[in-house]
Structure formats: structure tokens, C-alpha cells
Amino acid sequence: MKVGIIGATGYGGAEIMRIMKRHPYVDECILYSSRHQGTTYCKQYPHFVKLTKQTLEPIEVSQIVADIDFLFMAAPSGVCSRLIAEFEPYDIPVIDLSGDLRMKDATIYESWYHHAAPPQSALEKAVYGLSELNQEEIKVAKYIANPGCFPTATLLGLAPLIKNGLINESFLIIDAKTGVSGAGRKASIGTHFSEVNENLKIYKVNEHQHLPEIEQTIRYWNPVFQPITFSTHLVPMTRGIMATIYTELKTSMKTNELQTVFSDFYQNSYFIRVREVGQFPETKEVYGSNFCDIGISADERTNRVTVISVIDNLMKGAAGQAVQNFNMMNGWSETTGLDFAPIYP
Amino acid sequence: MKVGIIGATGYGGAEIMRIMKRHPYVDECILYSSRHQGTTYCKQYPHFVKLTKQTLEPIEVSQIVADIDFLFMAAPSGVCSRLIAEFEPYDIPVIDLSGDLRMKDATIYESWYHHAAPPQSALEKAVYGLSELNQEEIKVAKYIANPGCFPTATLLGLAPLIKNGLINESFLIIDAKTGVSGAGRKASIGTHFSEVNENLKIYKVNEHQHLPEIEQTIRYWNPVFQPITFSTHLVPMTRGIMATIYTELKTSMKTNELQTVFSDFYQNSYFIRVREVGQFPETKEVYGSNFCDIGISADERTNRVTVISVIDNLMKGAAGQAVQNFNMMNGWSETTGLDFAPIYP
Amino acid sequence: MKVGIIGATGYGGAEIMRIMKRHPYVDECILYSSRHQGTTYCKQYPHFVKLTKQTLEPIEVSQIVADIDFLFMAAPSGVCSRLIAEFEPYDIPVIDLSGDLRMKDATIYESWYHHAAPPQSALEKAVYGLSELNQEEIKVAKYIANPGCFPTATLLGLAPLIKNGLINESFLIIDAKTGVSGAGRKASIGTHFSEVNENLKIYKVNEHQHLPEIEQTIRYWNPVFQPITFSTHLVPMTRGIMATIYTELKTSMKTNELQTVFSDFYQNSYFIRVREVGQFPETKEVYGSNFCDIGISADERTNRVTVISVIDNLMKGAAGQAVQNFNMMNGWSETTGLDFAPIYP
Amino acid sequence: MKVGIIGATGYGGAEIMRIMKRHPYVDECILYSSRHQGTTYCKQYPHFVKLTKQTLEPIEVSQIVADIDFLFMAAPSGVCSRLIAEFEPYDIPVIDLSGDLRMKDATIYESWYHHAAPPQSALEKAVYGLSELNQEEIKVAKYIANPGCFPTATLLGLAPLIKNGLINESFLIIDAKTGVSGAGRKASIGTHFSEVNENLKIYKVNEHQHLPEIEQTIRYWNPVFQPITFSTHLVPMTRGIMATIYTELKTSMKTNELQTVFSDFYQNSYFIRVREVGQFPETKEVYGSNFCDIGISADERTNRVTVISVIDNLMKGAAGQAVQNFNMMNGWSETTGLDFAPIYP
Structure with a gap:
């Protein structure tokens, strides 16, 4: 071919x-x-x-x-x-x-x-x-x-929760972080080494074009979902995306129960690696590969769950x-x- | 002396x-x-x-x-x-x-x-x-x-909202990011260059010891506040902290109104630099100094506000x-x- | 197997x-x-x-x-x-x-x-x-x-010159630079992120254990060679070695003539990529691969030649x-x- | 004023x-x-x-x-x-x-x-x-x-040797390394974060415009000096220059004797810090300051001396x-x- x-x-x-x-x-x-x-x-x-x-x-x-x-x-x-x-x-x-x-x-x-x-x-x-x-x-x-790179990390981190109807449809906050290669090869002051190195910035606050892409798919899965909050940060590294997802459980669940939900959901998905309880993925652990690694933490104090989803943005x-x-x-x-x-x- | x-x-x-x-x-x-x-x-x-x-x-x-x-x-x-x-x-x-x-x-x-x-x-x-x-x-x-470094960035970003009674006391999520120097000078695998460089990780999920410190002060300001969600990420840079704070407004406000609230609140505080509407602080912009720079964005779609607060963690x-x-x-x-x-x- | x-x-x-x-x-x-x-x-x-x-x-x-x-x-x-x-x-x-x-x-x-x-x-x-x-x-x-990682980059950059008898046997200076992963995974203050990031240092000046390894092979090729000068620098990156080699030509040659010498020498060596005249390899261009890329520059002003040889130190x-x-x-x-x-x- | x-x-x-x-x-x-x-x-x-x-x-x-x-x-x-x-x-x-x-x-x-x-x-x-x-x-x-930034580091590292007539006038090799800020604020592919980060490259080999500047001053000090070799490398950091200088002693000297020559030469120069024998300066140790730190190593095996001179290129x-x-x-x-x-x- x-x-x-x-x-x-x-x-x-x-x-x-x-x-x-x-x-x-x-x-x-x-x-x-x-x-x-x-x-x-x-x-x-x-x-x-x-x-x-x-x-x-x-x-x-x-x-x-x-x-x-x-x-x-x-x-x-x-x-x-x-x-x-x-x-x-x-x-x-x-x-x-x-x-x-x-x-x-x-x-x-x-x-x-x-x-x-x-x-x-x-x-x-x-x-x-x-x-x-x-x-x-x-x-x-x-x-x-x-x-998109952000929607991929986010949606793979959310699918088991949404498709199983586990979370509050009006409580979804995604704090996303990306390496600089996501901005492409075109030179600009915003990707100039001396400005990005040893620096962390937020950009396109509440205005990123990946936001409607995420919402479109979430609502395709469940039309009831309310507008989400989605932020993107530029991290001084070349590759890697992490989506830190905050949402609220409809009913209380423990981390190990959620881990089982994710593992079952992705049991036939080679590229999704649901991590063990207590282990959280780092962006470098998928560097150069097609994996999406996911970690989960339920917090009993707040009845919220934090999902961490990492990918190599170029892969x-x-x-x-x-x-x-x-x-x-x-x-x-x-x-x-x-x-x-x-x-x- | x-x-x-x-x-x-x-x-x-x-x-x-x-x-x-x-x-x-x-x-x-x-x-x-x-x-x-x-x-x-x-x-x-x-x-x-x-x-x-x-x-x-x-x-x-x-x-x-x-x-x-x-x-x-x-x-x-x-x-x-x-x-x-x-x-x-x-x-x-x-x-x-x-x-x-x-x-x-x-x-x-x-x-x-x-x-x-x-x-x-x-x-x-x-x-x-x-x-x-x-x-x-x-x-x-x-x-x-x-x-603590995280509480400083967080609380300075929250004080005008809480002290003015503007936000929902049961909706507070802080996604914090830090440079590596916050971990001190003691060598460890977690701060080893080859493991941290070109990498982004979350750590102590829902377990960071700065969490109760933040809650203690928030409740000192307003005892009604519910447990918060607080996450910390390690960014491949030496200095700098950013707290990205997500909360919900009690009544709808625009970004410029909030910016005025913050500016007024900190009008006599030399080290707090409330940024203009549409401008968000980067960690490098306070590098080596005692400033805390704050940016604000209200999102009409969700009635939530995002506050970005940056400091040099060592300063x-x-x-x-x-x-x-x-x-x-x-x-x-x-x-x-x-x-x-x-x-x- | x-x-x-x-x-x-x-x-x-x-x-x-x-x-x-x-x-x-x-x-x-x-x-x-x-x-x-x-x-x-x-x-x-x-x-x-x-x-x-x-x-x-x-x-x-x-x-x-x-x-x-x-x-x-x-x-x-x-x-x-x-x-x-x-x-x-x-x-x-x-x-x-x-x-x-x-x-x-x-x-x-x-x-x-x-x-x-x-x-x-x-x-x-x-x-x-x-x-x-x-x-x-x-x-x-x-x-x-x-x-060793340094000897590999150095010797591959020197072999065509020495084996063809082109250089002064008493003039050989190797200024080598390495990423931090060469130091292994053991944590130490010298590889602590906050000490290495945004920093450049020289180490083991005239004392690196790879020096006798280089000399042994050079003298195996030509016993006449005098003691060499060999320095190693730690660069704030994870992978990559560059050896910048300075030597003196026995008789004047132009860069393109030397480039031909190198290309001929390595014509059957898949992993050696001799670069075109005027093009110099960067460490990232071999990242994660087994290639050794080599660039050459002859300087008519001094009758010296500079050879740049890069490899991924872990590959x-x-x-x-x-x-x-x-x-x-x-x-x-x-x-x-x-x-x-x-x-x- | x-x-x-x-x-x-x-x-x-x-x-x-x-x-x-x-x-x-x-x-x-x-x-x-x-x-x-x-x-x-x-x-x-x-x-x-x-x-x-x-x-x-x-x-x-x-x-x-x-x-x-x-x-x-x-x-x-x-x-x-x-x-x-x-x-x-x-x-x-x-x-x-x-x-x-x-x-x-x-x-x-x-x-x-x-x-x-x-x-x-x-x-x-x-x-x-x-x-x-x-x-x-x-x-x-x-x-x-x-x-220029490179000439400053280089000439301060050479002055005590040349002005005291200690080195061979036809043997001078300067391997210089710089952070990216030396290239200024103008965006270009050569200073694009994703291309520079986790990368090391040599540039303007034998063609850098600081070369004649160095030679002009050296010959002003001693007209006998022959053309020099001068190379520049781009290091993935924002600030800092290191010049690693290789030259040959006219008569054998030990490191501590040379250290005394340098210390005496710069005894009234506040901004020059000649390091103790066995200690070599790192670029980060002058970060943001006007210091030039110098380390020296004489090598008895080769009768050569290595001088390491570091500055903050912007200071x-x-x-x-x-x-x-x-x-x-x-x-x-x-x-x-x-x-x-x-x-x-």
C-alpha cells in the first residue's frame, strides 16, 4: 500500500x-x-x-x-x-x-x-x-x-465514568497540561525556548477550541451533560499531555471499585493501560508510544474522583x-x- | 541586627x-x-x-x-x-x-x-x-x-473571593503545579534529573499535607466551607508554583468586575500584582522575586471562575x-x- | 533464544x-x-x-x-x-x-x-x-x-582520520558533552534536578576513566599517538552525547575532501551517518536510535579539523x-x- | 542621572x-x-x-x-x-x-x-x-x-596566561557553550523550544563573528599569537556561557601554581572569582549576577592546561x-x- x-x-x-x-x-x-x-x-x-x-x-x-x-x-x-x-x-x-x-x-x-x-x-x-x-x-x-490531543486524553479518562452513568452531569472540570510540540513547528514568541523553558503558563483560558470537541462527544454519550470547564497549560517539555479530571460521583465509590470499572471497560483495549490503585501515570511513561495510561483516585472527604490520563500528544x-x-x-x-x-x- | x-x-x-x-x-x-x-x-x-x-x-x-x-x-x-x-x-x-x-x-x-x-x-x-x-x-x-508554598499561592488567589462572600462554599478545586526545588536539596529518585526532565507527574493525590493548611485558613475566614479538592503536580522546572483555582460564583459576575474586586482588595499590597483582564501570569514572570501575580477569568457558560495565582516557591x-x-x-x-x-x- | x-x-x-x-x-x-x-x-x-x-x-x-x-x-x-x-x-x-x-x-x-x-x-x-x-x-x-559512551562517539569520529594517517599524532583534544542519563539511575546531588537543570558543568577534568579507554584503542590503531586531552561536560538533557574533536591535519585538506574520506570509510556501516558538507549533527537527531552521526569542518586558517560526533548514550x-x-x-x-x-x- | x-x-x-x-x-x-x-x-x-x-x-x-x-x-x-x-x-x-x-x-x-x-x-x-x-x-x-558574551568569558580566562607569557602562541582552542538567550528574543526555528529542548548542537563552526573579536584582543596583548580555533554550542538552558579553553604551557606548571597566577592577576577584580584548586565553576553559580568564575586544571600527561570560565551571558x-x-x-x-x-x- x-x-x-x-x-x-x-x-x-x-x-x-x-x-x-x-x-x-x-x-x-x-x-x-x-x-x-x-x-x-x-x-x-x-x-x-x-x-x-x-x-x-x-x-x-x-x-x-x-x-x-x-x-x-x-x-x-x-x-x-x-x-x-x-x-x-x-x-x-x-x-x-x-x-x-x-x-x-x-x-x-x-x-x-x-x-x-x-x-x-x-x-x-x-x-x-x-x-x-x-x-x-x-x-x-x-x-x-x-x-485532538486534549480530547483524546480527556475522553478516554471520562468514558468509563460517563458510559456507566457514575458521575454528576453538571460537575466536570478538566485541568489539562501539554508539552510544547503540540503547538507545531512554526516559530513564535510563545514557543521560543527562552520564554518557555523554566516557565509554566496557562493559555486560552475558557477559550480553547478543544472544549466544544470534548463537549460534543460527552453529549453524544449522554445529552444531559452541562457545559464543562476546560483549561490548558503549557509545560516546559516537548512531548506529553496530562489531563487531570475532577468530577463528582453520583454515589460513593472507593478507588478500587472505580479501578475495576475502568479495567473492565478497557479490557480489550491494548493501548489503554489502567494503572493499579495508588499508582499514577507520568507523561514520560508513554513517551513515543501509542499508550494512554490512566490513574484514578476517589476522595471520600469530598465524594469527588480525580482521573489522571496521560498520552504522548504526537502519538x-x-x-x-x-x-x-x-x-x-x-x-x-x-x-x-x-x-x-x-x-x- | x-x-x-x-x-x-x-x-x-x-x-x-x-x-x-x-x-x-x-x-x-x-x-x-x-x-x-x-x-x-x-x-x-x-x-x-x-x-x-x-x-x-x-x-x-x-x-x-x-x-x-x-x-x-x-x-x-x-x-x-x-x-x-x-x-x-x-x-x-x-x-x-x-x-x-x-x-x-x-x-x-x-x-x-x-x-x-x-x-x-x-x-x-x-x-x-x-x-x-x-x-x-x-x-x-x-x-x-x-x-507553605502551595497554600500561599492558593490563599492569596482565594482571599478576595472568600472574604467578599462571592463563591459557593462547597465548590473549590485547586489544581497546583510546582517546580522541583520545592522538594528541597535532598537527592532522591523522584527528583533525579533523568526522571523529572521532560516529564510531568501528579503526586500525593488527595493526600498532600498542605491540604489541611489551606482548609484551616479558609475556614478561619468562613467556617461554612466544605472540604476542598487539592492536587499537586511536579513540573520539569526548578522554581515556580501555579495554583489554578476553580470555583463557582454565587451570582453571575463578569471578569472585569472580578478583576476590580481583586484590585481593590490588594490595593495596598505591594507584592500582589493583579493582572489586567485577559492577561494571565506565568511563573517565570515572578522568578526570583517576592511577587504573587494573579489572573482571573469568569466563564459565563458555567458560572465558574478560574483564578491563576503564581509565585516563586522559594521566595x-x-x-x-x-x-x-x-x-x-x-x-x-x-x-x-x-x-x-x-x-x- | x-x-x-x-x-x-x-x-x-x-x-x-x-x-x-x-x-x-x-x-x-x-x-x-x-x-x-x-x-x-x-x-x-x-x-x-x-x-x-x-x-x-x-x-x-x-x-x-x-x-x-x-x-x-x-x-x-x-x-x-x-x-x-x-x-x-x-x-x-x-x-x-x-x-x-x-x-x-x-x-x-x-x-x-x-x-x-x-x-x-x-x-x-x-x-x-x-x-x-x-x-x-x-x-x-x-x-x-x-x-563506553564517550569512547564510542570519539573513536567513531576519529577512526577515518587515524586509520588513514591524516592527523598529527601529538595533537588531539576531545571536548565531550553528555546528557544526565549517562550517570545512571542512582540518585545523587550531582544529578538532582534542581542542581542540573538550567546549568552546565564540567566534571572529572583530565581524570575521566574513559580517557585511557580512548587512548588504548587509538594506540592500537597507531602506537605513535601521544597522550590526549579529554574533557567531559554535563548538559541539562537526559540523553545524548556529543564529542567535539579538535586535531591538526598533516597536510592541508578541504572539508569536502575529508567528508569523502569519512563517507568512503563508513560506506558499509549502516549506523554511521556522515553528514553532508556544511551540515552538523545534533544530539536529538539520533535520539532513541543506534545511529552515530558525524559532521566535519576543516579550517584553513589553522589547518585544524573539527569533527562532531553524536550518539544517544543509552543506545x-x-x-x-x-x-x-x-x-x-x-x-x-x-x-x-x-x-x-x-x-x- | x-x-x-x-x-x-x-x-x-x-x-x-x-x-x-x-x-x-x-x-x-x-x-x-x-x-x-x-x-x-x-x-x-x-x-x-x-x-x-x-x-x-x-x-x-x-x-x-x-x-x-x-x-x-x-x-x-x-x-x-x-x-x-x-x-x-x-x-x-x-x-x-x-x-x-x-x-x-x-x-x-x-x-x-x-x-x-x-x-x-x-x-x-x-x-x-x-x-x-x-x-x-x-x-x-x-x-x-x-x-561579546563569548569573548568576555574567553578573554577573562586567557588574560593571566597571555599577559604572563605562559602559553604557546600557536596552540589555542576554545570550545564554548551558551544558553539560548544569547540568540535574543526573536523567534526562529533554531530557538524553537521543541527543537532546542533535550538537544545539543554546534553552530557556526569556525565561522562565528566573535572569533575575530577574540583574536583582536589576544593580539593586542601579544601580536605573535596565531589564528585560534573557536567553536560554539547551543545548550538547552536559557542563561549561561562556559568557555572551555585548551592551551599548552611553555614550561611545565602545576595546577596550584597556575591558580596562584590567576588569583594574583585578579586580586583587585571584584567580579572575577578564581576557584580553589580542584573546584570548577558551573554556569548556574553565576546565574543572574555579574561574576565571572574561573577554574584551572594543568595536565602533566600532556603539558596542557584547561581553563574553565563561566558567566551569565546576559549579565x-x-x-x-x-x-x-x-x-x-x-x-x-x-x-x-x-x-x-x-x-x-
Whole structure:
């Protein structure tokens, strides 16, 4: 199989490329880039020296559909919105890693993303690619809206609680923290080393575009849910997301009971590692891998539960989950090409 | 004036020493250490070469009270508990930076700190040294229980809301993040560079000993308050604390109204910098200084408010606030020796 | 094949384990540890949750030789010295990652390592496992002295110059820099996060135990070489070594001529990536991989050449090269289980 | 006294501002910026909230000379070259922190800086502001070429050896390492957090513009000196420079003899801290201060000496040394406003 990557010069694209180097069913990766077309990929990313001799190709839809069997779009938000209509006449399956296909309601998309949504026809074809929760839909999807990094960590941490009806629908606070690579490769003062190193900041307070994405899925699971509080912090590290989730139990439960609920819920999900009681995951423990590790603590003093969910934002939060969906769409095991250990330390 | 520091080889002690080098009313700092007595301070901390020739003195109470006019105890928790009875017969004022004098109820102390509390007589003499809130008591105190780093950031962020009766007494969640220096200088696997760098972890979930300290003060302000949720995360940076505080408003307010409440509340507090609407403080913006910077965001969707409060854990969270209290106890301006800018970047 | 790892709880051991998880010819890894025997490996390294259920076994030689076909010793220096005599009666091949088997002259070993050398019989059986340079010896070796991290980067950067007789034998200065993981997992003040972060230090100036190891190999290639200068610096990062090598050309050469010398020299060496003229490798570009990347700059002003050689200290500088040697000893391709891309960013 | 800062929005300018807040003889700092004129300084640098209400003023020479008594130019290279002619008719003293006034030979400047040199008249008025070495000239200078960060660390480490005629004039290798703030505040891929963090790279190999600056001063001290080798590395930290200097002794000397040479040489230099034998400075030990700390190691095996010289690049390497020169030009003690301790950890 030949796959293509639009936006190959971004971090998400480079991570898909890293995975594809060891994917047993992918013969070739063709890389597309509007800004850097004509230069070699190794000039952009010298860590691929000797591993690829690819030159970056221009983004020409008719050529792309002729060249490849499957397309990953790993470009910034807005690119898929503009391009997807050109791909719709063709049969090619697409996984988009930006937020463009995620919101079912185009007006909500536009109010949080501040540019035009993709055509309604594309939105209707798109399945939300939260791999563990939407398996059947993903397997038959033409387009996948690959989930955002924060929503992935958050929703995987919430699903067992919500789907089992255990928590108060009007009490949900998510304090999320991310490494800097989530901001992409584009240089800016906000990601300048001297400003980020030895620093911690909160950003987009109550305004992050991943908020409606989380709410959309939560309400898809249970329409009764009230608006949530969702905050994002920038941590001086490159990779990793932690969502610290605070909610209230409908009826009192102990940590070990909740741990059993989570373990049962994810018993067939290879990439979800529910930790033992008293053990809480650290972001480095999933570094470079597709795992999502979850820890739980019930607090009897408050009848609240704290869920800690960590992922590598570029893997389970982007490229890794994209390949997991790609596997499912092609009828392969979800772990194909993804069953490697985190790198530690 | 001659001051002494017990536990001078810890980071809190070194930071007091740094401040004292420029304090106009302090003639001499005598440094005490049980572990390193007899060695020069510069051997422990070469950054003080040329700035001091002090040798570390043994901890002998009768000699200490003869040598100095004022004592800072910057030793780990448990040392003050053991030593304070020996100092009580003497007239010397003491500021303790550990948690030992903070809990008014010795049984609560013992259940969270897991060792014996100081004598009741010492606890009764101790004033909680949250400088901006307890000025009158601090001025006449003999002993100061210098607040913990997390409680300082948290309580300064909460005081205007609680004292003005604006928030729901049963809805308070504090997601706190700290740099690694808060763990002190003692080497351990949990503070080993290769384990902490490029990593984010949560620790002591629902079990941190600063939790009862926060609740004690909140209930001193308003006894109606219910148990709180308080989490602490370790961020790969040396200095800095951020408390992200989530609570619910009793009646709807806009961000600018809340900003005015905070600005008014702290109008005479030099070290509190309430940020403008839309601006949120970063930990690096207070690095090395005694400032506490606060940002506020009200969310109309949820009727909740997010307060962000940042400090340098070794300054306003330890040594800086200790010197601020020292100034007040001696009748000097609270800013004496502390009116320097943060270091950035 | 069953392999064993003594010292599995160290970083080198954990990295061998990570590689073995995807090695096609290894059925099982048995892990040995004197300190943690009886506990699960995942308790030590939660990033392996779901990937292994191994319990740490005690170090009992007769049991080890019964259990496994091949032994990696990844324990601190001194352990192999003490244990190897017990293994000598058996047929089991051993790769030792510590420095214990590297020095051919036991007295030199003892003067730099400050403890007793292994028995002479073991030293004689040991082949220095610099994979690219000693292939024929490695293939038939019983024992491998796996090279040190600094010597690996240095010697790979020097070999083309020395073996081609291009440089002044009395002018060799190596300024080496390492990430902190090279110091292992044992906590100490020198690897304490708050002391290492945002800091750069030099250590063991003119006293590092890797110095005689480098000289031994250089003189094995050309006995005329004079004593070298070798310095090591600790950089606030977890992984990565850079050796910046300064030497003098016997006759003037341009950078592109030297680049050709290097490219030709390493044309059959998969893991050595000689960079194009004007491009210099960064440590992150080999992160997590077994590559050694080399850049060269000749300076006409001084007739000196600067060689920059980078590796991941835990991979090509330890576990990766060990597995490369393991492959060669077993007659497999040297890249088996090691042909994965670096992780970037 | 009123001082002005052109280029106040850069890191060097901000650091001058930080120092001036506590300088006893400076009444006011007026800040000039072409890009951000009209906005408040606190908008650029929120860490100055409450410490200044300054608005950034436009760069209009006639207004500047009317407003202030002393000018710091902390703009990027090229700005001083263009502006200085406009200032020459006036009497105002200027300290320029860029490289523009440093090279006595305009053609050398232009070949390394790649743009036009300042007028010859200005170059002739400029004194090289290496504070400890050029005191008499600095005191009477109109213009100061404030030294580069790398040259400062390097030359202070070399002066006692060269001025005492102790080293081989054709053997000098400087391996320099810097934190990222030396690159200024302008965002670029080369200073992007995700690319710099957990990474080490060499840059401008044999091409750094500080090389001719170092050679110019060395040859001013001793014209016999041959071309030097000078390399620069980017370390994942914000502040700090270390120069590791390798040279050859003319006659054999022991470390303690050299330590005495250095101590004697700098006995009246407050800001130079020559370390004891066996102790080597770390960059963090001068963090935020104007100190330059020096360690020495003679190696009997090679008859070479290694000198380690560390500074804070924004302090002794830029703003701190500028203020030190400012003090000397005004007849004050060189330590005025600069006698504060490093911040550690």
C-alpha cells in the first residue's frame, strides 16, 4: 500500500513517517508540502538521513489521488477545510489530523476556529476517530476526523465514568497540561525556548477550541451533560499531555471499585493501560508510544474522583491514533506497526 | 541586627541568605547546620564565593540565643517540632519555614505529617504568616508559622473571593503545579534529573499535607466551607508554583468586575500584582522575586471562575515571605530588602 | 533464544529490554537484580506495564547459566569484575556494558577505576565491541567489552582520520558533552534536578576513566599517538552525547575532501551517518536510535579539523551497540531489531 | 542621572532595566524601540508590572539627546552602525552592546558581520569595554564597544596566561557553550523550544563573528599569537556561557601554581572569582549576577592546561558588564548596583 502525507513537514507528519518506517503493510510514503516542495525531506528533518530519500511533492489533488491509496492530512487547521472538497469526487480514504472535520455543527466550528468550515457533505462523511470508542464506525468510514490531543486524553479518562452513568452531569472540570510540540513547528514568541523553558503558563483560558470537541462527544454519550470547564497549560517539555479530571460521583465509590470499572471497560483495549490503585501515570511513561495510561483516585472527604490520563500528544494524541485508525479501516489489527515500548528515560 | 538560620544548607536557607546580603538592617547572618557543621558555607554553595566566609555552626540552643537577635528555621519538617521547646524559655523571635507550627490542631498535624507535633504552648504562640492577610497579628507575634508554598499561592488567589462572600462554599478545586526545588536539596529518585526532565507527574493525590493548611485558613475566614479538592503536580522546572483555582460564583459576575474586586482588595499590597483582564501570569514572570501575580477569568457558560495565582516557591512561597514577615515584626516596611525585579528570561 | 540481563533496573538494562521487545530472534528476556529481586519489573519501570510481567530474579550464576543462552551485564562497574570468574567455567557468551572488561592492562584499569580488575583470563577473552571497527573479532568473541559512551562517539569520529594517517599524532583534544542519563539511575546531588537543570558543568577534568579507554584503542590503531586531552561536560538533557574533536591535519585538506574520506570509510556501516558538507549533527537527531552521526569542518586558517560526533548514550553508547554486537556474535544482520528511526522532536 | 536604552525590548535591554531599578545613581530609564513604540514596556515584559509604567518611545536622535544623559544601545548588530553617526555631533556617551563598535578594522567587521561598518570616526572613539582589563581607557571613553558574551568569558580566562607569557602562541582552542538567550528574543526555528529542548548542537563552526573579536584582543596583548580555533554550542538552558579553553604551557606548571597566577592577576577584580584548586565553576553559580568564575586544571600527561570560565551571558556577557563600564565612566565604584548574589538554584 502507498500512503501519502499532506503537511509532512509538521511534527504530526514526521511522526506518521516514523511509524510508517516499520509498518509491515506500507510500501511507500509519499510526502506533500506546499511550502517546501522540491526539497528533500531530510533537509527538513535530518534525523531521517539514510531512512528516506523522499523529495517533498507539491499538493496537486489529481496527482495525489493517482499516486496513493490512502491519505493522511497533517496540515494546520484550515487546510483540510479548503482541500477536502477537491478530494470528495475520488474514492480515496482520508484521515485528517487537524480539527477541521471534528465538529458536526459547522457554525460551532467557525465560532471556535475563526475560519470557514469544510463543506457539509464532508462533515457528514467524517467519523470521529476516537479509536477505542468508535471502532465499528471507524472500520467503515471514508473520512476520519482524528481527535485532538486534549480530547483524546480527556475522553478516554471520562468514558468509563460517563458510559456507566457514575458521575454528576453538571460537575466536570478538566485541568489539562501539554508539552510544547503540540503547538507545531512554526516559530513564535510563545514557543521560543527562552520564554518557555523554566516557565509554566496557562493559555486560552475558557477559550480553547478543544472544549466544544470534548463537549460534543460527552453529549453524544449522554445529552444531559452541562457545559464543562476546560483549561490548558503549557509545560516546559516537548512531548506529553496530562489531563487531570475532577468530577463528582453520583454515589460513593472507593478507588478500587472505580479501578475495576475502568479495567473492565478497557479490557480489550491494548493501548489503554489502567494503572493499579495508588499508582499514577507520568507523561514520560508513554513517551513515543501509542499508550494512554490512566490513574484514578476517589476522595471520600469530598465524594469527588480525580482521573489522571496521560498520552504522548504526537502519538496517541495525533499520529499514533491516526495509524491506529488507519489499521482499523484496513481490517488489520489496531496494533500493527504500533506495538513498541515507550522510550524511558 | 544579627540573624541566624537553622537549616542554612537547604534551598530555603540559601534563599534567605541571598536576600540578607542586601538587607539594609541586617549586619550578620550566622548559619547553623547539624549535618555540615565546621565546613564553609561556600563549600555547600559555591555561588556565594566572595560573598560570605561563614562557617556552618552547630545547632546548640544556648549558643544560638546568645549569638543572634532573630532566628529563621529553614530545616525540614520535624526539626522545629523537636527544637522549639528549647527556644521557648528565651525571648528570641522565630520564623519557622517548615509546616511544624502551622496547624493549630496537633492531631491534624500528626495525621498528615506522620510525626509528633510541637508542644501546644508553641503552637499557641505561633501566628500564621500569610503576610498580606494577617498583618496586625504578625507585627506582634513571637513565632511565625511561615505558610507553605502551595497554600500561599492558593490563599492569596482565594482571599478576595472568600472574604467578599462571592463563591459557593462547597465548590473549590485547586489544581497546583510546582517546580522541583520545592522538594528541597535532598537527592532522591523522584527528583533525579533523568526522571523529572521532560516529564510531568501528579503526586500525593488527595493526600498532600498542605491540604489541611489551606482548609484551616479558609475556614478561619468562613467556617461554612466544605472540604476542598487539592492536587499537586511536579513540573520539569526548578522554581515556580501555579495554583489554578476553580470555583463557582454565587451570582453571575463578569471578569472585569472580578478583576476590580481583586484590585481593590490588594490595593495596598505591594507584592500582589493583579493582572489586567485577559492577561494571565506565568511563573517565570515572578522568578526570583517576592511577587504573587494573579489572573482571573469568569466563564459565563458555567458560572465558574478560574483564578491563576503564581509565585516563586522559594521566595513568596518560603524565604521571601519569611523576610517580609521579619520586616513587619521589626516595624520596617514590608518591602525592605525585597524590592527587586524578577529575573527574566 | 533466551537472553538474560544482569542489572536490569539500570537505564542500560531497561534500554536492552526496550530493544528486545521487538527483536525477532529473542523469545524471552530474563531479568536479574540483586537489589530488587522478587519485585515485578513494572514496579521499577511502569512504562513497561502490559509489555512484560517479568519478576526480577536473584543473581545466582548456576541458575542463570541454566536459564539463558546469552547474558548481558548492565550493572555498575565492579559487578562484572567480581562475577565474571564464576561465569568462566560455563559456555555462556557475555556482553558487559560496564568498563570492567575494556582495559587490557589490569593495572591501568585499577588506577582509573579504583577497584580490583577482573581476572586476567577474562580480560584476555574479551573483545572490544566497537562494532564498526572490530567486526571480525566480535563475531567470534566469547566476551565483549562493550565500549563506553564517550569512547564510542570519539573513536567513531576519529577512526577515518587515524586509520588513514591524516592527523598529527601529538595533537588531539576531545571536548565531550553528555546528557544526565549517562550517570545512571542512582540518585545523587550531582544529578538532582534542581542542581542540573538550567546549568552546565564540567566534571572529572583530565581524570575521566574513559580517557585511557580512548587512548588504548587509538594506540592500537597507531602506537605513535601521544597522550590526549579529554574533557567531559554535563548538559541539562537526559540523553545524548556529543564529542567535539579538535586535531591538526598533516597536510592541508578541504572539508569536502575529508567528508569523502569519512563517507568512503563508513560506506558499509549502516549506523554511521556522515553528514553532508556544511551540515552538523545534533544530539536529538539520533535520539532513541543506534545511529552515530558525524559532521566535519576543516579550517584553513589553522589547518585544524573539527569533527562532531553524536550518539544517544543509552543506545549506540550502551544498549544499542550491545545488541548490535549480540547480532554479529549470532551471525545475524547487525541491524536486526535496531532499524528504527530516531524520535524527533 | 537619566539614562536611555535603545533596543529595550531585547533581552539585553530588559536586563539593563532590571539592574537600573536598584542602581542608586539612576533616576530614570527612558526606553526606546522602533518596533513597539507607543506601547507600554509591561506589555512586552509583564515581569515589570508595578515596577515601571514606561511607554516605549520612538528612536529620534535629537529627542534622545535632549532627554537623557547616557545612552545604552542594546539593539541587534547593524543598528548602532547606522545610528552612531547621528549621535556623534552630540556630547552623549554611548555604550553599545552589539558587535558594531568592536572591530577596529572595518573590513574585518564587514567580512564577519555581512553588513556595513560604522563610520571610522566612531570606531576610533570606541574603547573595548572588557572592564577588568581596560579600566583606564574605559574611564575616559566616549564610546564603549561592550564585549561579546563569548569573548568576555574567553578573554577573562586567557588574560593571566597571555599577559604572563605562559602559553604557546600557536596552540589555542576554545570550545564554548551558551544558553539560548544569547540568540535574543526573536523567534526562529533554531530557538524553537521543541527543537532546542533535550538537544545539543554546534553552530557556526569556525565561522562565528566573535572569533575575530577574540583574536583582536589576544593580539593586542601579544601580536605573535596565531589564528585560534573557536567553536560554539547551543545548550538547552536559557542563561549561561562556559568557555572551555585548551592551551599548552611553555614550561611545565602545576595546577596550584597556575591558580596562584590567576588569583594574583585578579586580586583587585571584584567580579572575577578564581576557584580553589580542584573546584570548577558551573554556569548556574553565576546565574543572574555579574561574576565571572574561573577554574584551572594543568595536565602533566600532556603539558596542557584547561581553563574553565563561566558567566551569565546576559549579565557579565552583556548588561552587567555594560553597567560596570557605565559605573567606571562616571567615576563610581564598578560594583555600584551590581553587588548582588547569583540566584541558586
